Amino acid sequence: MCLAVPGKVVGIEERDGTRMARVDFGGAVKDVCLAYLPEIEVGDYAIVHVGFALQRLDEAAALATLDLFRRIGALEEEFGDPWSRAAAEAGRDGGDDR
Numbered sequence: 001m002c003l004a005v006p007g008k009v010v011g012i013e014e015r016d017g018t019r020m021a022r023v024d025f026g027g028a029v030k031d032v033c034l035a036y037l038p039e040i041e042v043g044d045y046a047i048v049h050v051g052f053a054l055q056r057l058d059e060a061a062a063l064a065t066l067d068l069f070r071r072i073g074a075l076e077e078e079f080g081d082p083w084s085r086a087a088a089e090a091g092r093d094g095g096d097d098r
């Protein structure tokens with residue numbers, strides 16, 4: 001499945017003439033192209049699909065959507081093992097600390 005997922009812009013830079021962002025999807029951070037949202041700033045939330053930020057989203061809607069995706073397992077399906085590793089590194093896996 002390939003979802004449009006809300007994420008928080010945590011950094012912006014220009015690469016080869018293209019505005020790019022680091023976007024945090026509740027623990028999984030990915031590079032995202034900002035070509036369609038040139039006005040977005042650090043701290044804003046955006047809906048991201050196949051590596052492109054498509055629409056700005058308010059924080060409450062973004063967090064509610066991320067929570068829903070988490071509860072139905074869509075984030076794990078979308079982000080795979082890196083999502084599980086990020087949760088484990090954050091100490092949210094419930095496992096033992098060896």
